Amino acid sequence: EPEVTQTPSHQVTQMGQEVILRCVPISNHLYFYWYRQILGQKVEFLVSFYNNEISEKSEIFDDQFSVERPDGSNFTLKIRSTKLEDSAMYFCASSDEPSAEAFFGQGTRLTVV
Amino acid sequence: GQQLNQSPQSMFIQEGEDVSMNCTSSSIFNTWLWYKQDPGEGPVLLIALYKAGELTSNGRLTAQFGITRKDSFLNISASIPSDVGIYFCAGPDYGGSQGNLIFGKGTKLSVKP
Numbered sequence: 001e002p003e004v005t006q007t008p009s010h011q012v013t014q015m016g017q018e019v020i021l022r023c024v025p026i027s028n029h030l031y032f033y034w035y036r037q038i039l040g041q042k043v044e045f046l047v048s049f050y051n052n053e054i055s056e057k058s059e060i061f062d063d064q065f066s067v068e069r070p071d072g073s074n075f076t077l078k079i080r081s082t083k084l085e086d087s088a089m090y091f092c093a094s095s096d097e098p099s100a101e102a103f104f105g106q107g108t109r110l111t112v113v
Numbered sequence: 114g115q116q117l118n119q120s121p122q123s124m125f126i127q128e129g130e131d132v133s134m135n136c137t138s139s140s141i142f143n144t145w146l147w148y149k150q151d152p153g154e155g156p157v158l159l160i161a162l163y164k165a166g167e168l169t170s171n172g173r174l175t176a177q178f179g180i181t182r183k184d185s186f187l188n189i190s191a192s193i194p195s196d197v198g199i200y201f202c203a204g205p206d207y208g209g210s211q212g213n214l215i216f217g218k219g220t221k222l223s224v225k226p
Binding site for chain 1: 146148153154155156157158161201203205206213214215216217218219
């Protein structure tokens with residue numbers, strides 16, 4: 001069964017460092033998303049991406065965040081200068097249509113120290 | 114903005130019991146999704162509902178799309194220990210155009226063998 005894969009599963013980084021979280025969406029999907037889940041809280045939308053550009057972004061997705069689809073398979077989230085409050089699980093998701101079933105990866109746990 | 118309210122917040126039941134949880138919103142949703150999240154994992158889609166009044170089953174799980182389009186419930190029959198996890202309802206944020214999802218805060222289910 002096709003699935004969304006994310007790497008790494010866990011990343012520990014120093015405050016102020018840049019991190020890149022990687023995702024391989026399901027191959028025939030066209031809509032890609034990043035979500036965040038702070039420990040014990042609900043899943044929150046960060047950004048959606050379609051046709052090689054950002055479609056929507058939330059207030060959380062400030063200038064420190066960027067996304068890229070560097071090739072035909074990978075989808076990345078970069079945090080330029082990490083803050084302690086960026087510590088969370090980051091989930092990549094993809095869907096074949098908007099407003100449809102989104103399939104999530106297993107997540108990257110980011111710990112900023 | 115749109116919000117999804119889930120209840121109960123947590124449930125502690127005996128194996129074999131049936132479970133019911135629900136999700137309500139102050140605004141209309143045209144799609145309801147139910148996800149399950151195991152600790153340290155990403156949300157896994159259980160059931161998708163696309164039509165008001167729709168009742169859909171997936172094994173021991175049954176979900177309904179409320180006729181007002183402002184609520185949905187999820188039932189689990191004859192619970193087993195592996196049903197343990199957090200159950201989230203989600204729906205597309207129509208303030209955005211690409212179907213980014215809004216999640217409820219989840220119902221945490223514990224099952225005692």
